[in-house]
Amino acid sequence: MGRTLFEKIWDEHIVASPEGEPTLLYIDLHLVHEVTSPQAFDGLRLNGRTVRRPDRTLATADHNVPTDPISTPVNDPVSRRQLEALEENCHEFGITVFPRGHENQGIVHIIGPELGVTQPGMTIVCGDSHTSTHGAFGSLAFGIGTSEVEHVLATQTLPQQQAKTMSVTVEGKAPAAVSAKDIVLAIVGTLGTGGGAGYVIEYRGEAITDLSMEGRMTVCNMSIEAGARAGLVAVDETTVDYLRGRPGVPQGEEFEALANHWRTYVSDDDAVFDAELVIDASKLVPSITWGTNPAQVVALSGMVPSPDEFDDPDQKNATERSLAYMGLTPGTPVRDIEVDVVFIGSCTNSRIEDLRAAAAVVEGQRVASSVRALIVPGSHRVKKQAESEGLDKIFLDAGFEWREPGCSMCLGMNPDQLKVGQRSASTTNRNFEGRQGRGGRTHLVSPAVAAATAIKGHFAAPSEVGP
Amino acid sequence: MKPVRVLEGRAVPLERSDVDTDQIIPSDWLKRVERTGFGRGLFSEWRDDPSFVLNDQSYVGASILIAGPRFGTGSSREHAVWALMDYGFVAVIAPSFGDIFRNNSSKQGLVIVQLPQVDVEGLIQLIKDDATRLVVIDVDQLRVEVPEAGWQRSFELDPMTRERLLHGWDDIGLTMRREAAITKYETTSHAPTLVGVFDSDGHAR
Ligand code: SF4
DSSP states (O other): OOOOHHHHHHHHTEEEOOTTSOEEEEOSEEEEOTTTSHHHHHHHHHTTOOOSOGGGEEEEOOTTOOOSOTTSOOOOHHHHHHHHHHHHHHHHHTOEEEOTTOTTOBOHHHHHHHTTOSOTTOEEEESSGGGGGGGGGSOEEEEOOHHHHHHHHHHSEEEEOOOEEEEEEEESOOOTTOOHHHHHHHHHHHHOTTTTTTEEEEEESHHHHTSOHHHHHHHHHGGGGGTOSEEEOOOOHHHHHHHTTOTTSOOHHHHHHHHHHHTTOSOOTTOOOSEEEEEEGGGOOOEEEOSSSTTOEEETTSBOOOGGGOOSHHHHHHHHHHHHHHTOOTTOBGGGOBOSEEEEOTTTSOSHHHHHHHHHHHTTOOOOTTOEEEEOOSBHHHHHHHHHTTHHHHHHHHTOEEOOSSSGGGTTOSSOOOOTTOEEEESSSOOOTTTTSTTOEEEEOOHHHHHHHHHHSBOOOGGGOOO | OOOOSEEEEEEEEEOOSOOOHHHHSOGGGGGOOSSSOGGGGTTHHHHTSTTSGGGOGGGTTOOEEEEOSSBTOSOOOTHHHHHHHHHTOOEEEESOBOHHHHHHHHHHTOEEEEOOHHHHHHHHHHHHHOTTOEEEEETTTTEEEEGGGTEEEEOOOOHHHHHHHHHTOOHHHHHHTTHHHHHHHHHHOOOOOSTTTBOTTSOBO
16 A cells, blocks of 8 residues: 555654654754743753754744844843843754844744755654644644753654644635635634644645645645644645755755655555545635634635534634624624734745735735734745845835834734734734734734735725725 | 652633633743743733632632643643643643643643543533542543542543653653664664755855
8 A cells, every 4th residue: 555645754754663652753854943942952951961963953033033123122131031042052052043133034934945954755843833834845844842842952853653644635726816825724614723633634636736835835834723733745846946946955966866856755646544635626715714713714705603603512602702802793794894903924924925915916005094014024035035026115115014024923922913902914824812912803814815905904805906 | 750640639620612822821921931930821811800710719729620622722832831830730631632732741741631521521510519629630540530529530641641651751861762773763864954054154055
């Protein structure tokens, strides 16, 4: 019987599989950031341990860097301490680090791929649940907790139970107005927040392979929102073309040889998945979350649902609580909901294509006067690229703020936060209560919808924007 | 970490489903670089509310948390476990848990007891009827009991987690028993490293 892509990568990374114990899995690349690492480094020091493979470890500041101009100091003393601790720890243990303002700095899941250090067939971990993003490259990438960060630093391995496999096939072509974000919102909405628990998902089908690498990353990024540990897309020419010429990969013949090897990272035709889900791409529509978990999804053209639509008492309750928190009335057309803040950023949607999609909508328009709109590019490289294309000017002319890279309002650790009761259209991945600031109300959308919403002041499709 | 065999304490019911890690410990708290003191941030968005269950005097000092389904979903932050333990919880009982949360818990000695929803509801009722009732969790026998009410259920733990709790084993130490295998793997693996990719200032070569 053939093997799935996940099983191939898994098998290749087994260091030991002692009876009655989890498999000891080798980790090829460990990405580190300031929030989940200080206690891990602390633990190493406490026990007199070192970092086993600094050459398989890469660190960047992202979660709580302010997005103000780099010349302004980090005012929050706690953030400053974390950022300093990251640099000190990396220097002490010999790890390459990109501090705030460094040309390679950015959100950890943006920089791995753009530097070409994320590669097919690898096992990749990071102390952040959206590590699943890297699975777009046909690598097994998943989030870990701080004590696992310490474990990987010390041993370059992780004891792991083998996950089950699930294929999610998005069959046929998606309509032109449907973005990668809409695809993954539909998947999360279908699976529910727990539907993927215990599984590694492989995304398949024409609507997935039609996506660019950036779109695939958006899809894999939100695997965790369906409860899955990781999401994967098989390697194809799109993958290889994306990586060619990046700093982390070799050049010339050496690259082509490597690429040939990468092309084996696909599921065999006769591989069997433990679970399968098929979604008809032609039925997908631009979508938005209305509630406080990412599975609470509705069409942009739809209405806020009512608790009465659910039979399960748990879901009915959850719906009531979400509606109350979100300050929404059942039956309200989504397009009538006004927003206070538009945030375009995060490891879900802050790559260059996302910024291009947003810029195409706002060019020549003005942000509604009631709206604060921010663009936070995913990395300095993305920012530089966008500026070389003049996108910054388009955004600034339209009334957007153009910020320095970081996680920013995705999780509200830095000063970019929603105030109590404020409502956002956000290109991020989590709409939990208080995620973007205490009492803030988050609606997850694609970059194009976020951009149109900024112009209109209420949720809107790009087609509604225009002279 | 300390070995855990039998836990005994009073319990507090948190009757909510989908308590995610952002709610267990809001992100403000993630900025700390220490490992201690997170208990003050536990459920901090709810603690201002006098009617929140942890503010109920009858549950003060409870060391076992009983919650609704899908407890601990969301982000990978281990701070959620630190917060629960720093506050004084030694175990969480719920119908289901977030994967990463469950995993993080087992590494630090927070005991995760998964029971069918009806049993969790039954247990919550017992505690609501009388908050002084003691709950006993036996990690060795994989049993949870309210002896005073004659209530008893068994639960499952994967064998490794059970052993680890019973012995108080540290993860890294366990793995390094296999260092020879790791070294051998490293000599045969061809996965690229970062050698030569960046200079000492982190600039791409
Ligand atoms: S952008 Fe948001 S989801 Fe992504 S790594 Fe940063 S905080 Fe996590």
